[in-house]
Amino acid sequence: MKQCPKCKHEYDDDSLRFCLEDGTPLARPDVSPKSEEATAVLPANEPPLTTIAQPARPDVPLPATVRAHKTMNENLPATSRSAGTVRIVIAVLFVISLVLTMIGWVGWGYITFRRIPLVLLFLGVMVLAFLRAPRHPRVSLLTALALGFDLIESAIFIFINRSLQPLLSTMKTSDAQMQTVFTTLTVLDDFALAAVFILLTVAVLTRRKAISQTA
């Protein structure tokens, strides 16, 4: 049996948690503090209680703290799932970028070696995006996609560029044709850079609250 501490109305249904008259949380009048069981400690991975978000009287507004708890619990599973997926994607991009950059250093030496400052910055920011993924999954994903794409694309571009030169020479291609091929490659590389700028700008502006909302 449960009783409303405010209106003293009694309920036989033990599954009820809130008074049907005024929405106050119900208590057990027959349980004295001495007979109370020790407080149960839930395991860390226990899913949050959802019964608090199911009041018997939906028309009675919940207290502010309960509302906040409810909102937090509703968002938690979806956010942690997406953050986990984002972290996996960022980790994969990071590894591919690093491996391709290392292959470039071994294969073409100084051509890729001079990209070190940019590579270090991008890999560092990818680590930051990985760390911030639980809080801002979409922003972290966009950032890592942009930087990973740039690193991977640059490594592939250098590989194609260096492989084409001997290949075109053996095919006895004229200088004008070679010029056309390399100009096309350069323009394609520039389109890829433009895509990186777009992704980064979207990352800057996405999920951004106005200054008055954050204050």
Added chain:
Amino acid sequence: MESGAKIPLWLSELAQQLPSLITLVVCMVLVIARWKRHPTVSLLAVIGLFLLFLHSPIFTLIYAQAPSLILGNNYTSEDIRKLFLVLGLIFNSTRAIAFAPLLAAIFIGRPR
């Protein structure tokens, strides 16, 4: 090659960078349009985008002029290789500096 003859070459190389240059201008306009909503973030992003916008044309010019300006008329392929290694390092370091404000703008001003 005389510097007068290098101008068409510089312009043709600049034309190859038009996609990214146009994109940078559009991105700057978008960020400036959001200036009132978040001024600090927009300022950082615009600084980054503007530095990136300046970076490519300036370095295209430097790459075209540097061999004759630094090495004169008598230089070997080894001299050129060393020069372009140094120029490449400077190019990528300055590009990293230009990217830094843009990347900082992504994470700044968000709840931790």
